[in-house]
Structure formats: C-alpha cells, structure tokens
Amino acid sequence: MAHYSDPPLLVLASLANGPKHGHAMIEDIAQLCGARLGPGTLYGAIGRLEQQGWIEPLEPEERRRPYRITAVGRRVLRAKLTVLHQFSKAGLGRLKAI
C-alpha cells in the first residue's frame, strides 16, 4: 500500500500540535501516515515553507532548531485538509455506491 506523500503538507500537519525539530518531525510523520521522509526531502520542504511564511524557526535547543507553524500556515493547512477530506469523502461515497 502506497504512503501518502506531500512533504510540505506532512510537515505542516506535524507542526499542527506544537513546535518540533527535524528529527521529531520525521518520527511524527512516520507515525502519522507511515511515510518516512528523507533528511533532504524534509529540509527541502522546511526551506520552502519557511520562505512562504507558513512555518517559522524558533531559538535553537542545543544544536537542534525547532520550527512552529504560523497563523497563515494553520489556515493553509486547514484549507488543504478540508479539500482532501471532501475528496476522500466523495471517493469513498462512490466506492460505496458500487
């Protein structure tokens, strides 16, 4: 079974319940949907999300820098998840009808 993989969305979803650093995000995302992001993919997504203003860095803890989702990021995540929810609901409804 294929894992859902949209790295920026997965990072946003991971940060939705509180700030996390890279290691914690990878573990959290693996638990969330079974997809284990590679370090390059994760930091590619973090870079783009930060530049878009959807996440922001916090002060480093030891050598690790946590990130948190911004208010804009939260709105984007809600919108994306709503679309996905409607899509999955419609798709499952069609399957039931068969």
Added chain:
Amino acid sequence: MNVKLAHLLLRLYPRRWRARYGAELADMLVGGQSDLRTIANVAWSAMHEHWNPTPGLAMDNDGIASRFESWCVKAPWAMFVVAPMFLLAASYSIACLILWSGWNMFLPGTNTPFVRIDGLAGAYFGIGRLLYFGAPLLIGWVVGIVATRQRIKAVWPAVGLALLALFAATAQVQANRPANGAGQVSMTLAQSVASFPASLSHATVIFLVCALPALIWRLSRVRRA
C-alpha cells in the same frame, strides 16, 4: 553518518541554502543512518535545489536553471542555434566512433560495417544507430520545448531547427577500407543536385517532427488562455 560524508553531501547544496540550513541538516545526518537511501535522498534534494532553488534563498543568477534561462534570453542565437548544432556534431562523432570501433572489433575482415549482424555486436552497432537517428529528434524536441517554456520568440529556435533538420537530412556516413589498410569512417554533407528534392523533403519531415511537441504545447497554452 560519518561527519566527513555528511559535509561532503552538504557541499552539493547551493552556497546560500547551505548557509541557512547546512548546520541543521548536518546535525541530522551525523545523528542518523548512513544508508544508501539517505545518501541518495540528500544528493537528489541538493541537485533539485540547484535546478529549482528555494525562492527566498536564490539570488537572481543563482541556480543552474536561472543561469540557463538568462542565457536563453541574452544569447538566443547561441542557445538555440550554435549549441544544438554543436550537440548534433558531437552525437554524430560518437556514432561514427561506435561504427568505426565496432567494425574493427567485430567485423575485421569485411569491406563494410553495414552488414546484418546479431548478438552483442548487433547491440553495439544498435547504440550507434540509435544515436545517429535519435539525436536530431531529441535535440530538436529539447530546443522546441525550452523555447516554448521560456516564451522565447520563435525566430532563433526556428533557425536552429531548420539547420538541424538540414544537417540531419544531408549527412551521410561513408565507410571504406583501403587495400591492406584499416577501415575508415567519414561523414559528408555534400549531396548531388539530383538528390536535393529528396533531402529537402526529408529535412521538412525532421523539422515538423521536431517542432510538433512545442507546437502542440503553444496551441494548448493559447486555448487555455
């Protein structure tokens, strides 16, 4: 992961990206696994960052893609005429080299390399044939698609494609073996006057096939707009 390997992988990233995220990624790599999948993931992400840089971290001329785009605008004659011709000449040279080396390796006693042959030798000659016949089309498609993608005026790409098609239609490979000598492979463009109409129609077909994907793309873009 080994610290040296982690730093080596980081060197693959653009300087600005490394300055911002390098330390964090290095920390993650050093604390994590060093399996092939991780190495490939980081290397691929670094290459991707060159081609498609993170917007806020890219200078105007940072990234291979941006530099390529800027050259397409600054010197379209070089990018759409000179470079494709150079690439075609290089492809034909390699194809001739394959033909010549295959002839000497697999058919040392024959007077011509253009004979039916199977097995490994057939596959070897097949690579040369594929390069010879495929290169003009592949280069032409790239020229058309890049020009369309970057919304370059059609003049230089059209000139490039026309020259490419003419070159491909009139090029001829000749192979001969002098008495008691090694086989020689050469390439000529000269055609007799009698064969001119055939070459011209051949060139027109190559031109149209090369331009077709770009043409379809342009039309679909116009329709969408």
